Amino acid sequence: MSKVGIFFGTDTGSTRKIAKMIQKQLGDDVAAKPLNINRVDASAFDEYDYLLLGTPTLGEGQLPGIECDCQAESWAEFVPNFDDIDLSGKKVGLFGLGDQVNYPDEFVDGLGELYDCVVDCGAEVVGSWPTDGYEFNESAAVDGDSFVGLVIDKDNQASLSDERVTGWVEQIKSEMGL
Numbered sequence: 001m002s003k004v005g006i007f008f009g010t011d012t013g014s015t016r017k018i019a020k021m022i023q024k025q026l027g028d029d030v031a032a033k034p035l036n037i038n039r040v041d042a043s044a045f046d047e048y049d050y051l052l053l054g055t056p057t058l059g060e061g062q063l064p065g066i067e068c069d070c071q072a073e074s075w076a077e078f079v080p081n082f083d084d085i086d087l088s089g090k091k092v093g094l095f096g097l098g099d100q101v102n103y104p105d106e107f108v109d110g111l112g113e114l115y116d117c118v119v120d121c122g123a124e125v126v127g128s129w130p131t132d133g134y135e136f137n138e139s140a141a142v143d144g145d146s147f148v149g150l151v152i153d154k155d156n157q158a159s160l161s162d163e164r165v166t167g168w169v170e171q172i173k174s175e176m177g178l
C-alpha cells in the first residue's frame, strides 16, 4: 500500500496537473495516483498516514464546487464530510492554485479554508511555503510569514511551477520522513 494519498479538486484541470507532477516526483512506491475529491467519500483518507490535498480558489475566494459555477462537484460539496473525519496522527501537506494578479485580495483563499478544515480534524500540517516571490494584498492562506502550503500561480508565473513543485516535494519528504 502507498503511504501517501493525494486528493485534489479542480475546475479546469490545472490542479490535477500539479497533483500528477507531485505524485510522479514521489514515485509509485510512496504515493498513490491522485484522485479527484468528487470521486471519493469520507472514508477515503482512512488508509493513509500521509495526505496531500490540493485545491484551486474559485468564485471570490472560495473552494471549487457547483456554487461557484464549476463544471462538477468538488471540495465545496466534500467539506461537510470533515465533520466525521478524524485526522489525528496524520501528517497533511496542502497545495493551492490561484491568480495573484486578478484576485490580489483573495489570493488562494481556498487553500486557507482547506487548512482550517484539516486542522479542525486534528491533522498535523507540514509543508508551509514562503510568500517571497508572490505579490498580493490579502490571502486567507497566510499564517505569519508563510503560506500554509505550496502556492502555484500558473496564470501569471507558470515558468516557476516546476521548480516550486520540486522544492516543495523535497521539503515534505523531509518533514514527513518519507
Ligand SMILES: Cc1cc2nc3c(=O)[nH]c(=O)nc-3n(C[C@H](O)[C@H](O)[C@H](O)COP(=O)(O)O)c2cc1C
Binding pocket: 009, 010, 011, 012, 013, 014, 015, 016, 056, 057, 058, 059, 060, 061, 062, 097, 098, 099, 100, 103, 106, 107, 108, 109, 154, 155
Ligand atoms: C471564475 C474564476 C474565479 C477565480 N477566483 C479566484 C480567487 O478568488 N482567488 C484566486 O487566487 N484565484 C482565483 N481564480 C484563479 C484560479 O484559481 C486559477 O486559474 C487556477 O489555476 C484554476 O485551477 P483549476 O484549473 O484546477 O480549476 C479564479 C479563476 C476563475 C476562472
